[in-house]
Amino acid sequence: MNTMSAAERIRRPISDRELRRRWGATKELLKKYDLDSAFTQGNNMHLGGYVRWLTDVPAEYNYHMTVLFPADEEMTLVRTSGSPIPQWALRGVKEVLYAPFCPTLNYTADLEAGLVIDYLRKRNPKRVGWIGKASINAGLMGKVLAAFPHIEFVDITDEFDMIKGLKSAEEMELVRETARIHDAVWAALPAIVKPGMMEYQIRAEVMQLLMNLGSEEHLLFMATAQPYKPCGMSTFQYANRRVQEGDYGVLLVEVSGPGGYYCESARNFCFGEPYQELQEAWDVAVQAQQLTADLLTPGRPAKEIVAKYNQFVAERGYSQEGRLYGHSQGYDLVERPAFMAAHEFGEETMEIRTGMNISLHPYFIDQVQTVYINDNYYVTEHGAEKIHKTAPKIIIL
Known part of the structure; x- marks a missing residue:
């Protein structure tokens, strides 16, 4: 049987040099906090x-x-035996520990945790770092904490997030390729959407094009409505409406390109010229996006940006963002920093830095329309460079 390499099987493997950069930065973080190991x-x-x-x-x-x-x-990896990793895909990995666990089989959480506990017990560490506690399941965390009351566990997520958030030249090359895939879809949209199609058929056509262009993961939100009605943004479960002449809609494309790096983009589309209220709202959304893009300067607190956005749109009579106005992206659809409205139980503390890939997405919804525009920006020392090339206009079908 022929032996295959990562370069042959993976459409866009990350280079060994880039992986070594990441491992080196992680080891420096462990050294800073005198940690024997970390896990995520x-x-x-x-x-x-x-x-x-x-x-x-x-x-x-x-x-x-x-x-x-x-x-x-x-590294050592812990993974379900139902999905083994080929040897040629493993780099920087000493061993992979397998067990037949599955999240819907509650008792198998003990199998997963047992492998991690055995690993730590053999190493007898004094200090261990957590990375991304919000992503670690309760079955694992509870068992590990109970098994090692003498170990000091240290949350290093904030600093790790900053390391991960600053994109290398290789990473930004992949981000820009993802953005090009998005732009190609927007150019093709007028040839896809036709009166009489079901919304789920439009989604299927767009997804097929994205896959053919090389995207890895495909998250699409789309909805349509008659003029003077809000359409919102629906998941696939609610995509059973038939599109008619005169309708308008919103499409949000959240896909990663080859290599797994995310961008996201959104536009309104309309059969014929948009009605006045829709166009007016769109124009304000474009202005709001540009306002916040101009605020993407190194050292600025992320929470300041969403506050200025909400003030701007509220003064013009449009809905404020109560959740997530924008955020960084990379391997994750949503990375820190997040431009999230202040909440009594916590807020974003990270600042904007040179090298971040930031998504900005004004979203208005009221009784007569829904507007959504979304593009990515690369933060430089002198401000933000827009990555997407699609014009900030409603797409006329």
């Missing part, structure tokens, strides 16, 4: 980027994959 976990591609960032192997299909990163040797 993921269970999907679009919000499981810690795992892929360290290994170039994605966690997939909601099966947990744990990365154990020691300070003095190569």
